[in-house]
Amino acid sequence: MFLKIQHIKWNLRRFETLVKKENIIKFSNSAELAIGFASIFSNKVISLLNEKTEINIALSGGNTPLELFNILAADYNAKIEWNNINFYWVDERCVPADSPESNFGNAYNTLFKFINVSPARLHRIKGEYDPEKEAERYSELVSHNIPAINSLPSFDIILLGIGDDGHTASIFPNQMELITVDKIYAVALHPDTGQKRITMTGSLINNAKYIYFLVRGKNKENVVKNILDGNEEANKYPANYIKPVNGEMIWIVS
Numbered sequence: 001m002f003l004k005i006q007h008i009k010w011n012l013r014r015f016e017t018l019v020k021k022e023n024i025i026k027f028s029n030s031a032e033l034a035i036g037f038a039s040i041f042s043n044k045v046i047s048l049l050n051e052k053t054e055i056n057i058a059l060s061g062g063n064t065p066l067e068l069f070n071i072l073a074a075d076y077n078a079k080i081e082w083n084n085i086n087f088y089w090v091d092e093r094c095v096p097a098d099s100p101e102s103n104f105g106n107a108y109n110t111l112f113k114f115i116n117v118s119p120a121r122l123h124r125i126k127g128e129y130d131p132e133k134e135a136e137r138y139s140e141l142v143s144h145n146i147p148a149i150n151s152l153p154s155f156d157i158i159l160l161g162i163g164d165d166g167h168t169a170s171i172f173p174n175q176m177e178l179i180t181v182d183k184i185y186a187v188a189l190h191p192d193t194g195q196k197r198i199t200m201t202g203s204l205i206n207n208a209k210y211i212y213f214l215v216r217g218k219n220k221e222n223v224v225k226n227i228l229d230g231n232e233e234a235n236k237y238p239a240n241y242i243k244p245v246n247g248e249m250i251w252i253v254s
Contacts, residue, residue: 024228024251030216033254034067037214040252041068041157042076044210048156049084055156056146058200060090060169061103062161064214069111082117088142090158091170091188091199092125102127131187131196138198139184149246153184155208158200164219166227166237170199178202179241202241209247213239216254224253 025040027033048055059065072080093101100106104124112122123145125138146153160168170188171178178186179202188197205211215224226234228251234240242249 023249024253027252027254030064030067030254033064033214033216033252034071037068037212037252038071038076041072041212042080044157045080045085049081054084054086056086056088057157058088058090058155058159058208059103059107060159060161060214061092061106064161064216065159066106066110068214069107073111073114077115080115082115083121085117086121086123086145087112087117088123088146088155089125090160090205091197092127094127094131094196094198096128097124097126099127125185125198127198131198135183135185135187135198142184142204149207152204152207154246155204157210157212158205158208160205160211160213160239160242162213162215162220162223162239164217164223166223166234166239168213168239168242169205170197171202171238173236173238176238176241179238202238205242206245207247208244211242211244211247211249213242213249213251213253215251224251 025036027036045055045057089103092103093099095101097105097108104122104127108122123141126134129137142153146155148154162168165173167173170190172188172191174191175188178188178199181201181203183201184204185198186201188199189195190197223234223237223239225231227237227240
């Protein structure tokens, strides 16, 4: 393990210039991505908490964050002041918290039940509620709790994933209006399953201070390449329109 950690530290040093130039860090596999980004995440959180007493972070679902959560729970419980962080969710499936599909439930079972964080810091989207009413409730909660920049709440950190169709959060290619809609959270519909989801909109995502795209898997390589190269194909991807207006975006890929 010592050699693996040293290799990742070397990778981070080697990519330091690249990050500043192109905002991308590439790891050789998903395990290295989880370990390496845990270090990046920890350093950023500690830096932000040196500037203010509490910060606000929005988490995404999917398998990639779960690997990250396992590392954070095992290795960073004592290194991060977890109880000075308010956690929110980028999106949520319209299911109860105890469902295996729940983004909150999966984050709780892999991270939150193992670290020192008050339940009052965990602001979940209640997927079991009426979707339209819950989107409104959660929008009001975020608007009330998160300091605003340019009249919109501004999260300190947002973690995003990307699908092989170019979707991010629960903004799918057939619902591109959710990128610019005049809402904070809205109801989305999965194009294949018809499942309803509650999602952060593009306007809110783009108002964050730090946005991290966590991407793994060869099936997403072309999507990421099209976006980073500015190819015309990328115009149909919702993720292509994530362009922070007040902050920085970094791609973490394997």
